[in-house]
Structures are given as structure tokens and as C-alpha cells.
Amino acid sequence: MVKDLDEKTEALPDHVGWRLWQASRAWQAEFAAAMRTAGHGWFTEARAGLLGHIPRGGIRQAALIERSAISKQAVQQLLDGLEAEGVVQRLPDPRDGRGKLVGYTRKGLDALRDGDRIKLQIEHGYVERIGQQRFSALMDALRTLHTEQADAGDEEAGVQ
Amino acid sequence: MVKDLDEKTEALPDHVGWRLWQASRAWQAEFAAAMRTAGHGWFTEARAGLLGHIPRGGIRQAALIERSAISKQAVQQLLDGLEAEGVVQRLPDPRDGRGKLVGYTRKGLDALRDGDRIKLQIEHGYVERIGQQRFSALMDALRTLHTEQADAGDEEAGVQ
DNA sequence: CCATATAGTCAAGATACTTGACGACTTTGC
DNA sequence: GCAAAGTCGTCAAGTATCTTGACTATATGG
Numbered sequence: 001m002v003k004d005l006d007e008k009t010e011a012l013p014d015h016v017g018w019r020l021w022q023a024s025r026a027w028q029a030e031f032a033a034a035m036r037t038a039g040h041g042w043f044t045e046a047r048a049g050l051l052g053h054i055p056r057g058g059i060r061q062a063a064l065i066e067r068s069a070i071s072k073q074a075v076q077q078l079l080d081g082l083e084a085e086g087v088v089q090r091l092p093d094p095r096d097g098r099g100k101l102v103g104y105t106r107k108g109l110d111a112l113r114d115g116d117r118i119k120l121q122i123e124h125g126y127v128e129r130i131g132q133q134r135f136s137a138l139m140d141a142l143r144t145l146h147t148e149q150a151d152a153g154d155e156e157a158g159v160q
Numbered sequence: 161m162v163k164d165l166d167e168k169t170e171a172l173p174d175h176v177g178w179r180l181w182q183a184s185r186a187w188q189a190e191f192a193a194a195m196r197t198a199g200h201g202w203f204t205e206a207r208a209g210l211l212g213h214i215p216r217g218g219i220r221q222a223a224l225i226e227r228s229a230i231s232k233q234a235v236q237q238l239l240d241g242l243e244a245e246g247v248v249q250r251l252p253d254p255r256d257g258r259g260k261l262v263g264y265t266r267k268g269l270d271a272l273r274d275g276d277r278i279k280l281q282i283e284h285g286y287v288e289r290i291g292q293q294r295f296s297a298l299m300d301a302l303r304t305l306h307t308e309q310a311d312a313g314d315e316e317a318g319v320q
Numbered sequence: 321c322c323a324t325a326t327a328g329t330c331a332a333g334a335t336a337c338t339t340g341a342c343g344a345c346t347t348t349g350c
Numbered sequence: 351g352c353a354a355a356g357t358c359g360t361c362a363a364g365t366a367t368c369t370t371g372a373c374t375a376t377a378t379g380g
Contacts, residue, residue, distance in 0.1 A: 204366080204367090205367095206366075206367055206368085230367095230368075230369095230371060231368075231370080233360080233368085233369075233370080233371095234367070234368055234369075237367080237368080238367085238368095241366095256376065256377075257375080257376050257377075258376045258377065259376090307363095
């Protein structure tokens with residue numbers, strides 16, 4: 001079963017899933033590194049996933065739970081961390097005594113601005129590496145894929 | 161700071177990083193679901209990441225650690241789990257008393273075969289959804305991106 | 321043989337989630 | 351009004367997937 005190995009290593013996978021995963025990981029690593037360099041050391045992948053669902057104008061925590069499609073306890077814990085870092089703040093909802101409004105602090109808005117700038121820089125680097133035509137084709141394919149996917153079975157996670 | 165929200169939800173992001181992440185997550189979810197349906201309930205994303213680095217002919221654990229670019233303790237724990245599931249087996253290396261050879265069991269090889277089949281099915285579904293041309297352009301862009309990336313700064317993780 | 325490096329393991333801790341239970345508040349039906 | 355039922359956020363505990371640190375066993379070069 002085991003013969004002459006480590007003489008010749010087997011090739012790495014080369015299917016869509018692996019390529020997408022690699023590209024996604026690379027992008028995230030580049031983004032996170034740039035964010036840390038920009039002084040946002042609190043930035044992590046999990047927090048980014050949540051922040052992407054918090055509009056600049058704020059959002060009710062319950063709505064955030066629905067949008068982010070993770071358990072409300074996970075959202076709770078992530079918000080606890082972000083609040084402790086001073087990135088977001090939770091204020092009572094004046095229209096519903098049960099609710100909380102999640103909004104950005106000055107520090108959070110600064111981070112968003114830096115994030116937008118970094119995204120553009122990374123995108124620019126991609127265009128330089130693979131050319132505008134390939135890049136446009138990439139975005140077109142990804143967008144189309146996403147649209148056709150949403151049209152089919154909708155995979156909203158059933159939150160508790 | 162907080163005005164009329166939940167009347168109009170802000171649009172979701174639309175940059176390369178987010179698209180890649182979405183597409184990658186969707187692929188993984190589809191693959192994992194199909195694997196579970198095929199009877200491989202032990203299949204998880206983390207284990208998949210490691211299995212992708214184990215050639216069918218087996219590999220020395222030290223070489224696997226280097227290839228997978230995660231800590232040797234993480235590899236250890238993942239292998240413990242996979243071994244407990246009966247997917248892989250660790251045999252002593254006859255050429256080095258310190259080493260272990262990680263190889264697939266019959267069950268593991270069966271899973272690999274099913275995995276390959278499922279990958280082709282998913283790929284076929286993608287082509288149906290976005291067309292052969294867009295799909296080829298997607299793969300071309302991802303491959304080029306990866307190549308140009310490797311040519312630049314090489315990001316091998318420093319394993320302990 | 322001994323010093324040093326390498327291969328694998330054991331233990332403990334961090335992060336990012338999960339389910340379950342609960343108290344505070346609002347809405348609904350009568 | 352007001353009690354039943356639903357919603358909102360929280361507290362507590364557990365799981366999966368990593369990490370760093372410390373250790374044992376084996377190999378190798380002089």
C-alpha cells in the first residue's frame with residue numbers, strides 16, 4: 001500500500017471549489033494584514049463577517065441576527081467583543097424597550113473607511129496581476145453564479 | 161446618529177473578496193451536504209482541508225504537516241479524529257523509527273472516490289447555471305491569480 | 321557515546337461558533 | 351385592563367478547530 005513516496009509528491013487539487021477556497025483565503029489574509037497594518041489590530045475574519053452586515057446607519061440587533069444568519073448567541077458574543085474594542089456601541093431602542101440598536105463608534109467608522117480603501121487597493125493589485133479583462137470576467141462569473149444560486153434553493157440558515 | 165433604519169436595509173457588499181467568500185462557502189456547503197448524503201457523515205470542512213493534502217499512496221506525517229501549513233498539533237488532532245472514524249490509518253515508517261506513515265483505509269478511499277464524483281457533479285451544475293464560457297473564464301482567472309500570487313510573496317506558514 | 325536535530329505526542333488555552341434556559345418587554349385576544 | 355403568547359437580548363455551558371509550550375523517542379554526525 002505504501003511504496004516509494006516522498007520521492008514524488010502528488011499534485012494539489014485543481015477543481016472549482018479548491019480554487020475558490022484558495023482565492024478567498026488569500027484575499028482575506030491580504031485584507032486582514034492590511035487592516036492590522038492600518039492600526040486595526042482587533043480585526044478578525046469572524047468580526048469582519050458580522051461587520052459586513054451592520055450598515056453605517058446602525059441596525060437593530062434582532063435584524064442583524066437575521067441578516068448574518070448565525071445564532072443570536074454568536075452575534076451576541078461577537079458584538080460583546082466589538083463593543084469592548086470600542087468599534088460598535090449598543091443603545092436602547094427608543095421604539096421598543098426590548099431591542100438594542102447596534103451602531104458604529106467613531107473608531108468603527110474610521111475602520112470602515114480604511115477597509116474600503118484597502119479593498120480598492122487589493123482589487124487594483126488583482127487587475128495588475130491578471131489584467132482587467134480576466135478580472136471583469138471573474139466578477140461577472142461570480143455575480144452570475146450567485147444570482148442563479150439565489151434563484152434556486154434559498155439557503156437562509158434557520159436561526160434559533 | 162441613528163435615524164430611520166429597518167425601513168430600508170443597506171445593500172450587501174459587492175467586492176471581489178466578498179464574492180469569492182460567498183462562492184467558496186456555497187461550494188463547500190454543497191459538497192459537504194452531498195458527502196453526508198453519500199453516507200460520509202464524518203466529513204467536515206477542516207478534515208477536508210487536511211485530506212486534500214494526503215495523496216492516495218500515503219504520506220509521512222511530517223511531510224503532511226509541511227504541506228498542510230498548519231501546526232503539527234492541529235494535524236495531529238485532525239488525524240486522531242480521522243483515524244477514529246476509520247478513514248485513515250497511521251503505520252510506523254519502516255525506514256525511520258520516529259516517523260509514521262499516514263494512509264487511507266478502504267473506507268477513506270471510498271470517500272475519495274465519492275468526493276471526486278461529487279466535485280464533477282457540482283462543476284457540471286455550475287456550467288449549467290452560468291454557461292461553459294463563463295465557467296472557463298472563472299477557472300482561468302482563478303488559476304492565473306494563484307500563479308501570479310505564488311510568483312510574488314510566498315506565504316508558506318511557519319510551522320512550529 | 322554524546323550532542324543535537326527531527327518526529328510525534330500530551331496538555332492547556334484561544335477563537336468562533338453551537339444549543340438550552342431564562343428574564344424583560346411587547347403585542348394580542350378577550 | 352389583563353393574562354397568554356411571542357419577541358429580544360442575555361447567561362451558561364458545550365463543541366470544533368485551531369494555537370503555543372513542554373515533553374519523549376528516535377536518528378545522525380562527529
